[in-house]
Amino acid sequence: MTLRTPLKICFALALATPLLIAAPANAQSVWDGGGVDNNFKTAANWVGDVVPTPGSILTFDGSSRFAPNNDFIAGTAFSGISFASTAAGPFTITGSSINLAGNITDSTQSFTHTINLPLALQITPTINITSFGSLTISSVVSGAFGLNQTGSGLLTLSGTNTFTGDVTVGSGSTLAVASNSNLGAGTGATALTLNGGSTLRVNLPGLPNAAASTTLSATRGIRLVGATASTIDVPAINDGGAVPFRSVIYNGSITDGGSGGALTKLGFGTLALGGSSSYTGPTVVANGTLKLDFSQATAPADNTNILYHGVAPGALTMGGAPAGLGNDSLDRLIITGKSGASTSQTFASTTFKFGQGIVQTINNGGTANLDLGAVSVQPGGHVLFIPPSSGTGTTIHTSTSVASTGGILGGWATFQNPPPNTQPNTGNLNPPGATNYPSLNLAMGNTWATIDGSGKIVGYTDYTDYSLRITNPVTSIADTGPIIPNGALHPNVNANTNLKFDAVAVNAAATPIMVNTNGAGTTTNINTIAFNSQSLSTFSIGQGNTLRLGQYGGIFKQDMNNANNAHLFLGGDGSVQTGNGVQAAFRPKMQEPSPRVQRPVVRGRSWLPPITVRARVKAH
DSSP, rough: TTHHHHHHHHHHHHHOOOOOOOOTOOOEEEEESSSSSBTTEEEEEETTSOOOOTTTTEEEEESSSSOOOESTTEEEEEEEEEEOOTTSSSOOOEESOEEEEEEEEEEOHHHHHHHHOOEEEESSSEEEOOTEEEEESSSSSEOOOOOOEEESSEEEEOOOOOOSEEEEEEEEEEEEEEGGGGGOOEEEEEEEEEETTTTEOOOSOOTTTSSSEEOOTTEEEEEEESSSSSEOOOOOOOSSOOOOEEEEEOOEEEEEESSOOOOOEESEEEEOOOOOEEEEOOEEOOEEEEETTTSSTTSSSSOOSSSSTOOOOEEEOOOSSSOOOOOOOOEEEEEETTTTEEEEEEEEEEEEEEEEEEEEEOOOTTTEEEOOEEEEEETEEEEEEEEOSSSSSOEESSSSOTTTTTTTSSEEEESSSOOOOOOOOGSSSOOOTTTTTSOOOOOOSSSEEEETTTTTEEEOOOOEEESOOBBTTTTTOOOOOEOOOOOOOOOSSTOEEEEEEHHHHHHHHHEEEEEEOOOOEEEEEEEEEEEEEESSSEOOOOOOOOOEEEEEEEEHHHHSSSSSSOEEEEEESSSSOOOOOOOOOSSSSOOSSSOOTTTBBBBEEEOOEEEEEEEHHHHH
């Protein structure tokens, strides 16, 4: 009997002790909001009226009580959070902190859900957001782990996060932040990994037309993975007024780990880079500004190549992204030099796609050199080259020749000389002398762009002047080409002629410019027409005659001191043609009756004076 006593005692203790049964691993609790309050511990808020147990996966669904409150003790562990595809409204979760031991899934396409309670990471969770889905984590995320975003939805991090692991953004995913702290405290070359096809969007505080800036930590390396471009988006408004200086500054390194990573800059804000980046794929400035700043202490010590440092130069593309409703297209590359030093940035090639492009160098007390490689253009592309406002020796080079394009790069490329009154971070691009446009952000050239014998892009001066020698009223530089006396242009011009006339002088003579006399039946080739005009100008083709503009030419109103009253009439009963050829993307586009030449043709400024065709139009 004595042997049974301990057994009896043990049996009695077992009966007296509550039975502890572990919850099944990753059990799922589904919120239906059927309770009388918003608390987690209210059983009626969950399907089956069962309160979740620690370690469960919490799924939020239903059509009521969209503000669940975690009233478990702080630090209770749960194995995941999900939002069902059938959720009838946007959920905002608040309350005590959660030790997150699993993933986060958002399967809802119609709403933005918000997690507004602290998350202490126990693993690196995968945050999967469905297409058209949106999830905001506005509370602090902490722990010795990172975040891995997948899916094709939008994740917004807005808390002052302290987690120390890497952030990885998957292909098709968009991660939105407003400041460096939203990305946590991770450091190292892979602290922020952008897979090909992913987007990092930096939504700066304030209205999109108000100045703002933020700096991403230079110790937070950015890695681009895969040949498909990753995007950094800096939203802003470009509605024709002064472009707001909304800037993201990053002086760290962008690498690709040998994957051939590519970068696209999107949004009308500025991405300013001041470190050494060695990714090897193409760079695209789809819209907005990319600034390469050699004045930063973190810039390359050898003063060469903020992009493609230590690797073969890659290709640059400017433009190509839609401006959006109410905005004007603008894509801009700025190279800022270093005081007392000669700096250089080289690209293998440069392509200008549709949109207003600007390439600008700023000496900053040194010499800022830029080599664009071979330059090409696609339909609707245009570029304005702006040299420094002070200093000498700065160059913008290209390996492209102008031998077969009438002595200029083309009707798509203009040059501003002298440069703006102010540096570009003020948003003012007006050159000196543009006195009638003080409140507008107009990127204005005052001559065509050409290339000198050394490959340097410079302003064109070799115009054929009509009637008298013309001196640029802004630069005081006289043209250097021949002068055609009063009378018919034919046969004094040819397919390489870049004609310029002073409309005031022509009007004073009370005689229109004649291509040829009526009935001559001639076809006259000319590359470009440029005019300084403050009044109505008439350009008579003549009955039975044809004026043919160059394939690579255009019509250019160069005067910048007159806002609205300048007109050019191409008149008579003749016809206007454009040069033909394999690539004729930059022909003047004309329609009957009496149309204006459309925006891709006139290259003086970002809005057009009336240019009216009073002739039968032939285009081929």
